Amino acid sequence: MTPVFALAVGLLTGVGVYLLLARRVFPAILGLALLAHAANLVVLAAGDRAERAPIVIDGVERGLLADPVPQALVLTAIVISMAVTLYLLATFAARARVFGADDIRAAWTSDAERDPQSVRAELAGGGRERE
Secondary structure: OOHHHHHHHHHHHHHHHHHHHEEHHHHHHHHHHHHHHHHHHHHHHHOOOOOEEOOOOOOOOOEEOHHHHHHHHHHHHHHHHHHHHHHHHHHHHHHHHHHOOOOOOOOOOOOHHOOOHHHHHHHHOOOOOOO
């Protein structure tokens, strides 16, 4: 892995983890996207960037050929991470609309911890009250 790739992976991972630890939804989703990009760079760097296309003909040294499999894997991973990011954005946009907040709160472990009025309000479509 070249030093530029190593620096980019380290920077993307650091910023991604920092954003993922935020107590708000949008930065956490952005952090997940940055971690996905860091993983894509690692896989791409593992494929070894060569100077020639992976066409095997007589007279071409096999050490100069690039492996197309990591490139195909990264392309697939980019599509999947984009789909997951859009799904999370849509899910948490709906959640923010229902609860009126975009912070990440701990989920209830059971309905036994809650008062009966809040359970009835949630079942009626009112959502969980703010703490």
